[in-house]
Amino acid sequence: MKRGRHRLQRLSAFALEAKDSQVKSPVYPGSGEFLMKLAIGTPPISYVGILDTGSDLIWTQCKPCQQCFDQPTPIFDPKKSSSFSKVSCSSKLCEALPVSSCKDGCEYLYSYGDDSSTQGVLASETFTFDKVTIPEVGFGCGEDNEGSRFSQGAGLVGLGRGPLSLVSQLGEAKFSYCLTSIDETKTSTLFIGSQVSVNSPNGGGEIKTTPLIQNPSQPSFYYLSLEGITVGDTNLPIK
Numbered sequence: 001m002k003r004g005r006h007r008l009q010r011l012s013a014f015a016l017e018a019k020d021s022q023v024k025s026p027v028y029p030g031s032g033e034f035l036m037k038l039a040i041g042t043p044p045i046s047y048v049g050i051l052d053t054g055s056d057l058i059w060t061q062c063k064p065c066q067q068c069f070d071q072p073t074p075i076f077d078p079k080k081s082s083s084f085s086k087v088s089c090s091s092k093l094c095e096a097l098p099v100s101s102c103k104d105g106c107e108y109l110y111s112y113g114d115d116s117s118t119q120g121v122l123a124s125e126t127f128t129f130d131k132v133t134i135p136e137v138g139f140g141c142g143e144d145n146e147g148s149r150f151s152q153g154a155g156l157v158g159l160g161r162g163p164l165s166l167v168s169q170l171g172e173a174k175f176s177y178c179l180t181s182i183d184e185t186k187t188s189t190l191f192i193g194s195q196v197s198v199n200s201p202n203g204g205g206e207i208k209t210t211p212l213i214q215n216p217s218q219p220s221f222y223y224l225s226l227e228g229i230t231v232g233d234t235n236l237p238i239k
Contacts, residue, residue: 023170023192025129027051029182030152036190038157039128040139041081047073049157050150051177051190056096056162056220057110058169059118059140060155067144071154078141083126093138094122096163108140116147118155129192137169160220167192 086105094106106122120142174196178188
């Protein structure tokens, strides 16, 4: 418990430091997914992860790999990073996993709606976003990973509301990104932190917003309250 509190205090301190520097990462379109750039480990090794607001776990493929898909960058080798450590089974992050077991550390199985999955050990590592370095970020070190959509990156970055997500681990309530056309090569930027704003840039037009609500049965997801649907000038009689 003391180690867990110490880790939380350290992560909170670095998160406060990161707020001043603004955590940000380039985002660009892939094949049906949006990808973000980051670096993992000490020394930092650059990777590309799929950006996902519909899940929580941050993970990448790790050596030794029992079943791994082809990825555009080398598979992460924990033995070559001085900041890698396994997360204990008694940690809050391990307890937040939907499926876990305690053998050689906190082992997990994390599945998605399309039947893809990642399986491995939950670990702690230093992550670098642009010029901001955050130590002791909990992530999945996946050694058995299945899913055709994963191959354009080296893993996935969860931005959901749950405790395993990147935004939750950083203790941030705000993040923003602009999704460029999936058919273009233009990049945008993911911002995480207190400097995120909904102000219109360069004196542009009015920005309209809508509240994001929570569903107690699916607390990790972001929901909108649908008021109605209009086709042209006609409001559809949907209840």
